[in-house]
Structure formats: structure tokens, C-alpha cells
Amino acid sequence: TPLAAILSAEELLRHYGDRLPQPERIEVLDSIASGVQRMSRMMDRVLLLGKADAGMLEFEPQRMHLGPLCKNLVDDAHAQQPNGHSKIELKVGDEVGEGAYDEKLLRHIFSNLLSNALKYSPGGGQVKFDVRLQGTQMVFEVADQGIGIPADELPHLFESFHRASNVGAIQGTGLGLAIVKNAVEMHGGTITVASVAGKGTLFTVRLAASGQGTFK
Numbered sequence: 001t002p003l004a005a006i007l008s009a010e011e012l013l014r015h016y017g018d019r020l021p022q023p024e025r026i027e028v029l030d031s032i033a034s035g036v037q038r039m040s041r042m043m044d045r046v047l048l049l050g051k052a053d054a055g056m057l058e059f060e061p062q063r064m065h066l067g068p069l070c071k072n073l074v075d076d077a078h079a080q081q082p083n084g085h086s087k088i089e090l091k092v093g094d095e096v097g098e099g100a101y102d103e104k105l106l107r108h109i110f111s112n113l114l115s116n117a118l119k120y121s122p123g124g125g126q127v128k129f130d131v132r133l134q135g136t137q138m139v140f141e142v143a144d145q146g147i148g149i150p151a152d153e154l155p156h157l158f159e160s161f162h163r164a165s166n167v168g169a170i171q172g173t174g175l176g177l178a179i180v181k182n183a184v185e186m187h188g189g190t191i192t193v194a195s196v197a198g199k200g201t202l203f204t205v206r207l208a209a210s211g212q213g214t215f216k
Helices: 002-019 022-053 066-080 103-119 151-156 176-186
Strands: 062-065 088-092 098-101 127-134 137-144 190-196 200-208
Touching: 002 022, 062 066, 066 088, 066 098, 066 103, 066 127, 088 103, 098 103, 103 127, 103 137, 103 176, 103 200, 151 190, 176 190
Parallel strands: 088 127
Antiparallel strands: 062 098, 127 137, 137 200, 190 200
């Protein structure tokens, strides 16, 4: 856990700091900083999820252009994982234009899905982010060729603190998808997942094209 890593690094510095070469001291300090950042992200997500569960998460839709936002989300995902083996291919349909959405919540949704697609594709493979208008719905698809999710675990995927059994040493909190689901539902939308372990995963988010109302 992040806290265990921080405590371990602190103990190493306390007992052996004066004997460690400078590069190793820097490496230990970097691991502490990384652990603090992970703890901070986890606490932010816990607070956000708590607000959502309590009905205190604000929903403030505004007119916005989806194309530029999606490109920005892809750029951010690449910047956060510069050493990743996969790249995101963005495809925005010509019919996609403005809509009324909450930008902050959209960023929570797709930054998480895109980050996961890269993170859980350690062997590389293509990641696709497709956005299109389908009837009265705006459809967003994030597909990867990563480790996939075991079939018996799919029903629990959006539960708080749930992580798939095949993630191994890949870091995560198990909170991201629970927040994603809340943010999608606040838009009156739906999110579905299809996955095959060892082959990849497809998340599909459907929102009303106007960004308002609930559809079935």
C-alpha cells in the first residue's frame, strides 16, 4: 500500500541514510513522494465518492464542444504515462459538436477510463477512444487490448474498492470506476463493459445528446 511504502522508505533513510549513495537517497525520497501522491489521490477519490453517495456532488452542465475536450483528455492521459507501451487513437465523428455536459464530471469519467486502458495494457496494443452521435445518444467507447477482466468479476467492477484478481502489481485504489459510474448516472447516462481476460476490454458510455434527461 502507499502508506507501507512510505513507512518502509522512511525507516530505510532513518537507519541507513548517511551511508546511502546520493543516487539511492534520491530514489528513496522519490518513492516517498510517489507514495504521498498516491495517498492524496486515494483520499480525493474517497471524498468524491462520499459526496456522490450522499447526493452532494454538484452537477453543473454547460454548453461545450466535445471534440477539443476529448483531444485534451487524450493528451493528458499520454502525459501522465509517458513510458506506456500503448497510444490512444482518438476518433470523433463529424456529427459530434456541442452539448450540455458537466465538464468536471466528464473529465472524471474519461480520464479514468483512458488512464486504465493504458495502465492495464502493459504489453502494449492499441487503445481506441471513439466518440459518435447515435440517434439521440452520444456514444463514447474506450477499447484496449490489455489484460482484460475475468468474466465472474464483471458484475462487481463498479463496486467501491473492487479490483480484478489479475491486476498483479499494477497500482490502483479500486475507487475510480465507482466514481465513473456515479458521474455517468448524474448525466442520466449508462455505462457498460465487455471484456475477455487476456484479450482486452471495451467500456461504452451513453449520454443523452443534449446532455440532459434520462433515457432507457
